[in-house]
Amino acid sequence: MTDLAAPLPGLAPAPNTSNKTRNGRRGQGTLAMLWRKANWLMRLYIGLFVLILLVALFAPLLAPYDPNAQTLLARLRPPVGFDRAMPAHPLGTDQLGRDMLSRTLYGLQLTMLIALVGSLISMVLGTALGVIAGYVRGPLGALIMALVDIQIAVPFTLIALLVIAIFGNSLPVLITVIGIAGWEAYARVVRAQVLTVSRMPFVEATIAAGATHSRILLKHILPNIVSPIIVMWTMTFSALILLESSMSFLGLGVQPPTATLGSMVGLGRDYLASNPWIAVVPSLAIMFVSLLVLLIGDWLRDALDVKLK
């Protein structure tokens, strides 16, 4: 998971000179500022991403069929525009006559849900441990950083395989695996940020004024490390979509007949020679979502002027 914090320098837009977000007011003001900063292309990306989120959210309403309903008389129909296509199934059907459009919508929903919950778990876990390591320090902090080093050193795929072999492959296990995938990146960045911020004069002033630890952390340190956390979150999010897809693709994630984008590609692989759309449709969906999140995350890093070092 070392890739998570890696910058994507080649495509970085012009560096942003304003540093207001660091200490400026958050919430509405920051969002409006970000929107003003975005050029039309980035606004298009953001719009598309919001659209995808809405589609995933309302998948049950948008899907024309039950994703697991089989129509054996309409098996292996290609998408509209090819021979033998049926207008009732715009993206075709799979080997059991299940509607590809419905499955893709439900698959998108589940993939996004798993990545979302997983990335929130790793964010909360990583931030908490990073704050402890940076603020409390001592032997506990050293232990946390040792764990971070170990997780960086061992390829995460192996940890995931081991956990799945032990606990079986079910949705809760998959979400847990994905939740522990990105925490070490947060912990490292948050610790470094906390160390920097807690040495700043305004924190020293609050300590001198007699503020409690929780007040210092919540009111003074946390607001100043929100930007890097948000940027890390966008980056982990796309990595987690790929992790979920890879696991489900290998048959180690969500079990059939439940559809996620990855498991659909995995099942479609067997029909690649004769009925390629079964694998291609969800593949395109995965690629589209992960590209979009990467582009937005990359832009956000520059717009919020975050250095993830």
Add this chain to the structure above:
Amino acid sequence: MLDFLTRRTLGSLATLIVVVVAVFFATRLSGNAMDYMLPPGIDTETKAAMVKHFGLDQPLWLQFWRYVTGLFSGDVGISLFERRSVVAIYAERLPNTVMLFSYALVLSVALGVPLGIAAALNRRNPLGSAIMAVAFVGYATPNFVLAIVMILIFSFNLHWLPSSGDATPLHFLMPSVVLAAPMLAEIVRFTRNALLDVLSQDYLRTARAKGLPEWLVIVKHALRNAAIPVVTIIGLQVAGMVARCVLVEAVFATKGIGDLVVFATMQRDYPVLQFGVILIAALVVVVSLVVDLLYAAIDPRVKVTA
């Protein structure tokens, strides 16, 4: 310098010890492996015999001792599924993975560096933008999606390449390309940016002012200084590439250690899985250690920050 060497080596050693211990206890967490292996309804006598055969009836500390001493003597048990020595299975599979890995490494460096240079020198015209756009897509495309697309095009439409297996060198072409893609993209990006950083330096103006031809300026003065960050990224990516082998081998049915590890996960073949995890982790840890040490030897500034 010596201090850095010792600290870094001890750190790697500690990581390996944690991996070995964690793998052992993790695989025992889920209870008796025999529960999954044997068919339901088997009589208790046979089951007890199987448990005894695999040494699973001994106390945990004794099992751990046998496991650790086994690691050093090369006896890491027998596969529950294949009933053969785990080491023999890995020895059989390792050449394929090493081959795949080396092809991918050579491919990404041999293509990535020139493309990165081209992108830097053409940064203001469409060629440079096109290279960077392709690199970005290569970075963002999941391995298995790229694999599917390539199989569709080169195996099923053009009939040029075999879609799976490892019988001939030709079978390794697509897996190597898929494995190399993310690293290739990273190398292109880092080469471009490192070169752009260097191109604006004063000593390049000096080199041009004294009348050197442009290609000599690039090769002798710019590239040499741009090499350090590029070497770093290659070192960092090697670890990730070992991990990606797992997925790529599974997709293309290359009989290597990655494919073996995935299969062992599905079959809950713990002896195979635990040795695979330790072997791959050890490879990654050693490779990153070697890269770090080499890097510290090339660039003395490293030890200050490390």
